[in-house]
Amino acid sequence: MSRTPTVHDAVIIGAGFGGMGAAIALRRLGHDDLVILEREDDLGGTWHVNRYPGLAVDIPSATYSYSFEPNPYWSRLYAPGAELKKYCDHVATKYDLRRHMRFGVTVESARWDEEARHWAVTTRDGEVVLGRYLLTATGFLSQPKMPEIPGIETFEGTVMHTTKWDDSVDLTGRRAAVIGTGATAVQLIPEIAPRLAELTVFQRTAIWVTPKSDGPVPKAIQRLYARVPLTQRVARGVGSTALEGLMVLGVLHYRRFKAFNRMAERWATRHMERQVKDPKTRRKLTPDYSFGCKRPTFSNTYYPTFNQPHVHLETTPIAHVEPDAIVTEDGTRHEIDTLLLATGFNLWDVNFPAIEVIGREGRNLGKWWRENRFQAYEGVAVPKFPNYFSLNSPYSYSGLSYFTTIESQMKHMTRLLTAMEKRGATEFEVTEEANARFLARMRHNLEDSVFALGSCATARSYYYNQHGEATLLRPTSTLGALREASRFPISDYALT
Structure with a gap:
């Protein structure tokens, strides 16, 4: 007697901060049957893989964490990598995420099953995992770039x-x-x-x-953050404002x-x-x-x-x-x-997406992006890909802290899936019209940026794709991205 395969609420690919944030958002909405597939042997994404000497966050620690889960115990203003990995473990434990995770699983492809109305995710070992929703959280910096040097x-x-x-x-x-x-x-x-x-x-x-502006965080300050969380929120606000000025004003509003x-x-x-x-x-x-053509550092x-x-x-x-x-x-x-x-990562050749993703009518996401411009509505959704959230997408990276991107995407998911629940819908798909409007707006905004008006020809920046377009960063303010994630028209999606 054959056994009916399990169709999970969602399959999430990647157990870094992006994948964990997505899982937290889904669980808050009552979706508890989740499978998180991770190719490495533990969670944490880049903070698990990278262990080189000197590894540290390159923006102030107070801004590099979930706003709903602050860490008052960072040892330095710019926390070392080991503390980021520890923070990953803390989040996974507190939000009970490890039970959803499967490590050492390399995903090769995902295909929308039109007849069964779900996603089929195939691993390198030939296993097929089914999910009502598919979320790819494979990160922007996950595919190491090896130098092509003779000999x-x-x-x-x-x-x-x-x-x-x-x-x-x-x-x-x-x-x-x-x-x-x-x-x-x-x-x-x-x-x-x-x-x-x-x-x-x-x-x-x-x-x-x-x-x-680095240095140790005194124990007294750590205790203050722990006892009066508002003080750390203020520190986070100051740091975020400084980063916003650096990225949005000087780069995007050049x-x-x-x-x-x-x-x-x-x-x-x-x-x-x-x-x-x-x-x-x-x-x-x-x-x-020009400053900003390539990501600066401290x-x-x-x-x-x-x-x-x-x-x-x-x-x-x-x-x-x-x-x-x-x-x-x-x-x-x-x-x-x-x-x-120290040759970085390959974003545009073997990423976007990091696996083969086949949507409705056999549309291959990687091929479609490369033939029709890199694009994703609000940085998360693509036409012909129902019930799919692409979390590392064109025009998704907002500001300099990855957590701004993660939390805006969590807000977007929450608004959309809540609307589906109210309407009794089981599928979503962004409309071609909404996607085209968003793409046109992003391209228009970029005309004011350093990428269009500055001297960037020699920067060799990973911000640029194969077509010479800077489609990685979202050319809006951080507050604008968060606001739109909570207010986008539900009519931009076809709900069935």
């Missing part, structure tokens, strides 16, 4: 990507190279330099680095606030000039693109590292790698025994 596979020394850091490797006395100077490298390089005999940093694109953007550039430039002694090195470290220790005699900054492009050296295009051999790859 790199012939290198005979130690090779580590920052997402696969091996703590058992002792770097003491080694001659190492770091490829990449993005936000990860800015954290990594000052931590490892003192242990190395020689370090060569290969920079393709300089990064804007501003001062970091046309009107170009002076603000120029002030940020001067701030970062003076920070570097105070910390780097050699004029030639300062010129190399100065970006040749550090007080990155620039001084290049004052050390055993640290070298190399800006000549790499020609190829040999078994014991990196050779630049001018023929110089940089002999090394350790190769550290």
